[in-house]
Amino acid sequence: MYDYVIIGAGVIGSAVARELSKYQVKVLCIEKENDVANVQSLANSAIIHAGHNPIPGSLKALLSVKGNHMYHQWESDLDIPLLNLGAYVVAHNKEEEKRLESYVENCRKNGVPEYMLLSGDEAREEEPHLAKSISKVLFLPTTKVTYPWEVAFACMENAIENGVEWMKNHEVVAIQPKENHFAITLKCQEVIETKHVINAAGVNADDIGAMIETPPFKVRGRKGEYFVLDKRVKGFMNKVIYPLPSDKGKGVLMTPQYHGEILLGPSSEFVTDKHRANTTITGLEYVKKNASLLADDIPFDDIIRSFAGIRSTSDYHDFYIKESTNHHGFYYLGGIESPGLTAAPAIASYLVEEVMRVNKQFSPNPNFQPKRRKQKAFTHLPMNIKKKLIKKDKRYGHIVCKCEGVTEKEIIDAIHGPLGSSTIKGIKKRVRAGAGRCQGGYCEDKIVKIIARECGVSPLNVGYDREDSPLFFNETKVKK
Amino acid sequence: MREVLVVGGGAAGLAAAIACHSYGRDVLLVEREHQLGGILNQCIHNGFGLDVFHEEYTGPEYAYRFIEKAKACHLDIVCDTTVIDINKYEDGFVVRMSSEKTGIQDVYTKTCLLTTGSYERSRGHISIPGDRPYGVLTAGQAQRYLNQDGYMVGKRVFILGSGDIGLIMARRMRLEGAEVLGVAERLPFSNGLTRNIVQCLNDFDIPLYLSHTVTSIQSDEHQRLKSIELSTLDSHFQPIIGSERLIEVDTLLLSVGLIPDVSLITSLGVEMDQRSKSVVVDQTYQTTVDGLFVSGNALHIHDLVDHVTLESERVAKHIDDYLTHGRCDQSWIQVIPGKNVGAITPQRIQVSGDKEEVIFSFRATKKIKKASVVLLQNKKVIFEKKRQLIVPAEMETIEISLDSLSSNHALVVNLEVER
Numbered sequence: 001m002y003d004y005v006i007i008g009a010g011v012i013g014s015a016v017a018r019e020l021s022k023y024q025v026k027v028l029c030i031e032k033e034n035d036v037a038n039v040q041s042l043a044n045s046a047i048i049h050a051g052h053n054p055i056p057g058s059l060k061a062l063l064s065v066k067g068n069h070m071y072h073q074w075e076s077d078l079d080i081p082l083l084n085l086g087a088y089v090v091a092h093n094k095e096e097e098k099r100l101e102s103y104v105e106n107c108r109k110n111g112v113p114e115y116m117l118l119s120g121d122e123a124r125e126e127e128p129h130l131a132k133s134i135s136k137v138l139f140l141p142t143t144k145v146t147y148p149w150e151v152a153f154a155c156m157e158n159a160i161e162n163g164v165e166w167m168k169n170h171e172v173v174a175i176q177p178k179e180n181h182f183a184i185t186l187k188c189q190e191v192i193e194t195k196h197v198i199n200a201a202g203v204n205a206d207d208i209g210a211m212i213e214t215p216p217f218k219v220r221g222r223k224g225e226y227f228v229l230d231k232r233v234k235g236f237m238n239k240v241i242y243p244l245p246s247d248k249g250k251g252v253l254m255t256p257q258y259h260g261e262i263l264l265g266p267s268s269e270f271v272t273d274k275h276r277a278n279t280t281i282t283g284l285e286y287v288k289k290n291a292s293l294l295a296d297d298i299p300f301d302d303i304i305r306s307f308a309g310i311r312s313t314s315d316y317h318d319f320y321i322k323e324s325t326n327h328h329g330f331y332y333l334g335g336i337e338s339p340g341l342t343a344a345p346a347i348a349s350y351l352v353e354e355v356m357r358v359n360k361q362f363s364p365n366p367n368f369q370p371k372r373r374k375q376k377a378f379t380h381l382p383m384n385i386k387k388k389l390i391k392k393d394k395r396y397g398h399i400v401c402k403c404e405g406v407t408e409k410e411i412i413d414a415i416h417g418p419l420g421s422s423t424i425k426g427i428k429k430r431v432r433a434g435a436g437r438c439q440g441g442y443c444e445d446k447i448v449k450i451i452a453r454e455c456g457v458s459p460l461n462v463g464y465d466r467e468d469s470p471l472f473f474n475e476t477k478v479k480k
Numbered sequence: 481m482r483e484v485l486v487v488g489g490g491a492a493g494l495a496a497a498i499a500c501h502s503y504g505r506d507v508l509l510v511e512r513e514h515q516l517g518g519i520l521n522q523c524i525h526n527g528f529g530l531d532v533f534h535e536e537y538t539g540p541e542y543a544y545r546f547i548e549k550a551k552a553c554h555l556d557i558v559c560d561t562t563v564i565d566i567n568k569y570e571d572g573f574v575v576r577m578s579s580e581k582t583g584i585q586d587v588y589t590k591t592c593l594l595t596t597g598s599y600e601r602s603r604g605h606i607s608i609p610g611d612r613p614y615g616v617l618t619a620g621q622a623q624r625y626l627n628q629d630g631y632m633v634g635k636r637v638f639i640l641g642s643g644d645i646g647l648i649m650a651r652r653m654r655l656e657g658a659e660v661l662g663v664a665e666r667l668p669f670s671n672g673l674t675r676n677i678v679q680c681l682n683d684f685d686i687p688l689y690l691s692h693t694v695t696s697i698q699s700d701e702h703q704r705l706k707s708i709e710l711s712t713l714d715s716h717f718q719p720i721i722g723s724e725r726l727i728e729v730d731t732l733l734l735s736v737g738l739i740p741d742v743s744l745i746t747s748l749g750v751e752m753d754q755r756s757k758s759v760v761v762d763q764t765y766q767t768t769v770d771g772l773f774v775s776g777n778a779l780h781i782h783d784l785v786d787h788v789t790l791e792s793e794r795v796a797k798h799i800d801d802y803l804t805h806g807r808c809d810q811s812w813i814q815v816i817p818g819k820n821v822g823a824i825t826p827q828r829i830q831v832s833g834d835k836e837e838v839i840f841s842f843r844a845t846k847k848i849k850k851a852s853v854v855l856l857q858n859k860k861v862i863f864e865k866k867r868q869l870i871v872p873a874e875m876e877t878i879e880i881s882l883d884s885l886s887s888n889h890a891l892v893v894n895l896e897v898e899r
Contacts, residue, residue, distance in 0.1 A: 228604070232746065279609040281695065281719075301754075305604030307612060383584070390583040398580040399562040402512070403743075408580070424614075437743070439602040441618045445629055459631060464614035469702040471614060473730075476656060477630035 002026045003362075005184060005194040007172055007208055009033075010041040011148060011344050012336050013200035014155035019348035021162035023362040028192065029156070029164060030184070032171035034466045035426050036419065037152035040202045041341070042429075043226070043277060043309025045255050045263060046148050048082070049339045050140035052089060053245050056109035059319045064339040065111050067346035068142055074345055078154035079374040080146060081258045087143035087240035088123055090294065091136040099244050100138055107140070114141045129236055129295045143240050147258045148341055149429045150374075157418045158372040162365060169466075172201075175211040177327050182212075196329040196356070203274045203312040205334045213326050217316040217334050221274025222249070224266025225283035227291075228305040229298075230437045231260030241294045249311075250338065252290035254298075259377075259404070259432060264291040264298070266309065277308040304437050311337035319343070321351055331356060377432070379405030400450070401443040403436025411447060415454045422455045424448070425465045482508050483803055485575050485589035487563045487744065490518020491785045492595035492776025492792040494546040499796030500593075501555050505803065508587060509555060510577055512562040516550070517543030518597060520785065522624045525648055527675070531786035542785060566592060566744055572771055591771040591799050594745055595792065598738040598777040600645075603697075606736050608640075610697030615705030619645040619735040623652065632656060634731025638708055639663040640694050642670040642677075644783075646735025651680035653733075660684070661727055664692040666713055669847050671873045673783060694732065695719050705730055738781045745772060756780050756823035762812065763829045763838045763882075764798035765791075770807050773799055780825050780841060783875050794839075808832070813890055818856070820845050820895035822872070831887035841877045842893060844870045850898040853878055858889040870895060 004020055006013045009031035017029045033039065048068050054060035075082045091100040100117075107115040116139050123137040124130045130137075160166060174185040175197065184192045201208045209215030229236075234256070243251040248268040255263040267283045267290075284306055291298055314320060314335025324330040333351065340347070352358045378386065378396060390396045395409035414430035415422055424440070424447060427433050433447055434440030440447075448471065452459045463469045486497045489511030497509040515521060520528070523539030530536060533545065550557060561579035568574075572590040579585075600618040608616075617625075617633060623645065625631045637653050639646045642665035654660045663681060668691050670677050681688050689710065696709035712723035740758035742750075751760040751768040758779050759767045765775050775795040776788045812828040824842035844851070851870045855863035855878075863880050870876060885891065 227607070232743070276611070278611045278696075279607075281609050284607055284609060301757075303605060303607060304602070306607045306609075387584055390578075394580050394583065397578050397583045398560070399512075399564065399578055402562060405564065438599040439604050441600050441602055441621045444621065445624055449629075459629070465703045469614070469704055472625070472631040472633060473635055474632050475630055476626065476632055 001181060002028045002192065002194040004028075004196045004198060005030060005182075005192060006198045006200055008200035008202055008204075009036040009152070009156060009166060009168070010039060010200065010202050011037060011152045011155070011341055012202070012333055012347060014152045014159065015344045015348040016198055016200060016333070016351060017159035017164045017166070018155040018162070019352045020358065021159045021164050022365055022368050023358050024365050025358065025362050027159075027164045028194070029159070029166040030170050030172060030186070030192075031166065031168045034169055034423065035421060035429065036156050037149045037429070040310060040312060041148050041152055043307050044148055044338070044341060045253060045266065046145050046257060047240055047253070047255055047342070048144035048146055049342045050087060050107070050115070050142045051110045051112045051339070052103045052107050052115070052138065052140055053250055054106075054110065054339065056106060059321065060339060060343070061110045063319065063343035063346040063350060067339070067343035068144070070345035071144060071146065074151075074154070077370045078158060078372045080151055080154050083145040083256070083258055085143060085145055085239050085256060087140040087242060088127070088130070089138040089140065089242040089244065090123075090130070090134045091244060092133050092293070093135060096244055097136045100136055103138055103244070107138070112140065112142065115139065127237055127239055129297065130241070131294055131296050133293070145240065145255065145258055146341070151341070151344065153419055153430065154372050154374065158370075160418055161372065162368050172208060172211070175208070177212055177330070182330065196331065198331045198333065198351070200333045202336065203310055205312060205332065206314070209324075209332060209334070212330060213324060216322070216325070216332065217314040217320050219274065219312045219314050219335065221271045222311040222313040222337070223269050223271045223277065223283070223308055224311060225279045225287055225308045226263055226265030226306060227284065227287055227303050228307070229262040229264065230302040230304045232437070233262055233299050233302050234260040236262060236299065237295060243290065243293060252287055252294075254291055254294045259435075264288070270313075271310070274310055274312075277310050279306050279308045283308070304439060313337050319347065321347065321355055323355060377405070378407050378410055400446050401433035401436065403438050404432040406431050406433040408450060411450050412454055415451060422451050422467060423463050423465055424471070427451070481572060482506050482587060482589040484508070484591050484593060484799055485510065485573070485587060486593045486595060487575070488518065488595040488597060488776075488778070489516040489557065489559070490595060490597055490776065491520055491543070491546070491788045492597070492778070493518075493593070494543070494550060495789040496593055496595060496775060496792035496796045497555055498546060498549050498553065499793045500799055501553055503796065503800040505800060507555060508589070509550070509557045510561050510563055510575075511557065511559045514560050516547050516557065516559065519620065522620070522627045523648075524627045525652070528785050531784065532789050563744060566748060568748065568769070590803060591773065593773045593775065593795065593799060594742060594778050595774075595776045596741045596744060596778045598740045598781060601734070601737040601739060603734060608694055608697055611699035613697065613699035613703050613705045615730055616697060616732045616734065619643075619649040619733045622731075622733050623649055626652060626656060632658070634658055634729070636661065636729045637731045637733060638727055638729045639733045639735060641665065641735035641737070642672045642688060643735035643737065644672045644676050646733060647672045647676040647680040649733055649735070650686050651684055654684050654686065660686050661729060662687040662689055664689040664694060664710060666691065666693045666717060669871065673873065693719070695724060697732065705732060708732055738777060740778050740780065742774065742778055745769075748772065753823065753827050755817065756825065760827040761825060763826045764802065765795040765826070766798065766802065766807065771802065780823060783873070787875070811887065813885070813887060815840070816890050816892045817842065818892040818894035820848060821893050824893055829882075829885075829891070831885045832882055834882050836882045837879050838882055839877055839879050840893065841875055843875055844872050844895050847871045848895060848897050852896045852898055854894045854896050855880065856892040856894065857886050866898070
């Protein structure tokens with residue numbers, strides 16, 4: 001019998017897992033995908049927002065401003081990548097300047113630190129590519145950028161080290177409330193018993209809730225499409241650029257990424273199929289058109305990828321972080337869309353301490369190890385450290401992905417690490433092999449061979465996203 | 481300190497390194513793969529070598545001729561070694577390289593030749609909308625899997641882009657037993673060599689859909705490609721509503737263009753050419769940084785490997801001259817691609833009174849029947865040559881003598897349509 005079962009291993013489920021591991025409790029995290037951070041956490045803007053947008057007094061406002069601050073602790077505890085970029089919210093004319101004022105007011109009410117208004121020219125002095133039509137700017141110095149996959153990896157790895165169990169490729173198909181516990185049935189028919197259930201299922205949070213009751217909210221998929229500009233454009237923009245928010249959300253942004261690329265997007269469109277994150281001609285055109293309002297001469301020629309993500313927008317219009325009113329011990333983390341990544345550390349502690357009051361019922365885990373160490377990408381290390389590492393393991397000398405400078409040793413570590421992966425996508429998420437300008441065209445074959453060798457399987461058994469969905473159909477040359 | 485360091489041991493690097501060595505220069509050739517020859521190794525079809533050897537070779541055979549030559553002359557070569565950084569150092573460069581065998585090493589050299597080839601545009605570069613399943617690969621990647629590694633990437637295949645690699649792979653997949661449902665090209669004409677259209681598509685009854693593109697991609701529940709949506713394009717390259725048809729395939733190969741890979745030297749402050757996506761060079765293939773040369777597909781995309789070889793042998797001569805005489809300090813004139821002309825190299829030249837020939841290479845932006853290549857300086861025609869047919873798929877070259885040019889005016893290259 002588990003004390004807590006978390007359903008969903010996105011950024012939120014992983015953060016909650018780590019938060020619970022601070023106590024003497026038996027915790028299991030169940031994920032239906034083949035990896036952590038594979039749905040909503042897979043495709044987003046990677047921004048740690050300052051908190052200008054949420055309605056004052058909302059849980060979104062409270063937890064995002066708090067979460068933003070908590071990322072510094074995560075950075076030092078968990079080696080989570082963090083870039084303190086700052087952001088501009090831009091206005092183009094008198095009407096927009098007036099609306100910008102209301103976000104100044106939001107900042108004040110939400111407790112956003114250090115915000116200030118700048119003229120268009122002052123802002124352009126800092127960011128020369130900012131569109132000339134921009135007349136006024138709200139500067140938010142505390143806006144940051146992280147690497148969302150690494151946030152989930154870090155939290156889950158640390159949670160595992162502190163005793164949390166996790167299983168991937170297991171879908172929850174039924175939940176039965178019993179006398180003093182819940183029985184969770186998996187697709188493989190295995191039944192898991194737990195005293196508490198934490199529903200962190202993202203876009204599926206309402207469906208999971210519907211397994212025991214009429215869920216208190218309905219999730220609607222809101223799709224966002226993006227472009228990625230190659231890291232060769234690094235420096236084109238050094239801050240996160242927001243348009244004025246609208247009823248469609250924060251709008252199309254320009255976001256420099258941790259590894260040097262620039263993200264354009266997202267669009268925002270409610271979709272009928274919340275499980276389908278496809279890009280469309282109209283969506284991508286919308287992103288281009290709206291991004292062009294933020295900066296002049298955007299190097300669209302340097303686009304190397306487009307993708308889409310689904311936000312789990314709920315009809316509750318705020319984060320729904322509450323216990324079920326009918327079933328004691330069943331907790332919802334619903335409608336965790338933007339600023340969910342920002343709020344993640346605060347959501348986890350809010351749920352654990354204030355909603356579930358775990359700290360009042362269980363003693364602290366005496367063996368809790370808050371630190372999770374992760375070596376920076378080899379390519380970003382100083383030369384003396386690189387040389388030292390190569391001396392220790394010469395496979396650091398073999399560069400496999402030349403666009404991103406990923407070494408063979410890093411790929412091997414990603415395969416065998418605490419949250420190891422043996423898929424092409426899993427390796428890409430962990431070490432960025434194949435994420436650069438050639439999009440794996442020149443290194444995927446090498447990665448396939450390394451995975452096959454390290455896992456002792458044939459390359460015919462190596463898959464892109466899942467091991468049971470291989471890349472190749474058959475061998476053409478039979479080697480004797 | 482070396483005299484010449486060549487980065488990349490494909491067709492361009494091999495030819496240039498061997499030629500530099502034959503001029504008595506101290507050369508080091510660095511190759512990141514285990515094997516020399518670059519992309520030639522995966523091109524097991526024939527058709528290589530007609531210009532250089534007057535014989536038809538397969539890619540590996542063509543490479544082998546140069547590898548044997550390199551061995552015979554005891555050229556210094558390191559394989560399994562990736563160049564990670566090139567920086568200016570005194571009058572030359574310090575080239576940082578990494579390998580499993582020797583770790584990270586710095587090599588000093590007076591000149592550096594970049595022959596790093598090109599990379600293929602992928603789905604992301606052309607933003608094909610839809611789901612993101614596996615089974616959408618570049619044609620070159622599929623070629624490597626099939627020809628070098630021995631793995632079949634698909635059974636029902638469609639190909640987007642009628643570039644030569646796409647055409648070659650259409651035939652290759654068919655020969656290996658796959659069903660090839662067609663090749664789509666967004667332009668109203670093919671981008672591949674005529675002989676490839678005939679030998680790879682027509683001979684195998686593979687349909688070519690001109691003015692068509694893939695407008696959507698669908699995934700199955702295992703994240704494998706399930707189908708593509710093919711649409712007809714109007715004259716503005718916009719999909720015609722209602723023309724969509726769904727084609728069930730498990731694999732989509734992309735042959736949608738190559739981009740020169742000069743990422744190693746962009747940080748040196750070399751001037752770039754937005755049209756070629758590579759660097760600006762003069763008639764000696766020297767970049768705007770003294771002693772730094774580029775040739776092969778890293779400079780501009782060639783039609784035939786033979787042309788890469790010949791160009792790289794020419795660059796070797798220029799490197800030899802540079803090492804003897806340094807860079808001459810005459811002023812530059814710009815070469816401007818004019819009417820109907822896309823990228824052109826060299827982008828700038830130094831005019832001397834010499835009878836030395838300059839070779840200009842360029843592509844037309846459209847198909848022109850009865851064209852004339854016209855070179856102008858100060859609005860005066862200084863050279864004119866007629867061509868029966870000019871197509872973007874085939875690189876045009878013209879040779880003119882330096883002493884016919886004035887050193888005061890930019891040179892404009894136009895492609896006129898004869899009336």
